[in-house]
Amino acid sequence: MNAREVLKALDNDIRLQILRWLKDPCNQFPDQTRVIIDGVDFEGGVCVGSICIRAGISQSTISHYLDILLRAELVEAYRVGKWTLYRRNEETIRRFAEYLLTEL
Amino acid sequence: MNAREVLKALDNDIRLQILRWLKDPCNQFPDQTRVIIDGVDFEGGVCVGSICIRAGISQSTISHYLDILLRAELVEAYRVGKWTLYRRNEETIRRFAEYLLTEL
DNA sequence: TTGACATTTCGAGAAAATGCGATATAATAG
């Protein structure tokens, strides 16, 4: 967990919003909640296109932001066919909160 | 506690460093740990000049950064004579960590 | 193979943050 990278990733309204949406994918992305292909189950994973529609932001920007969140380990990604699914990485969020309470 | 403002304030190496230094003012600012004037005791408060020296950054920049930390309520300020003393606001840090664990 | 669709990467202009020096304001000492 790189605290500096996490802070940089969280310092953006849209990226924060994406993380909050991903907390409740069933309701926030009703069209796509669970993808099972060839036995692969990436629960809670949402594809880039769905997030674009929800955010009303260009696809290239969302892809870029998801990459920033991924590098900060705030989300995990999994490629299923032509889709890349993203979901929250709760562990990093928990560790980051812990860092604030102990090291900051 | 405005989480968005806190995140913006924390997304900077120097401001993060200042907060960490202020956690241990006795050792980080050995020249000025406690100021008592006219019965006023702002424990842990450190003046702007001391922080400038410690950081090796211009006075105008440090003053500006302390203002950003103040607006985010990450520090408290107290004017004593011609000095403005700053110290950490632990309550905001605690609340921010709580926010991450519950609302993010 | 070709076409269609999903995502990533590239290039660029706009907007915001960084951090400085100069200047202004505030407070004290003499």
Add this chain to the structure above:
DNA sequence: CTATTATATCGCATTTTCTCGAAATGTCAA
């Protein structure tokens, strides 16, 4: 009052971030 010291504010050049559209890459279906 004046000089000195501490801090805050202003203006600015530089760097970074934001965000887009275009182009490239990857994947599947026909």
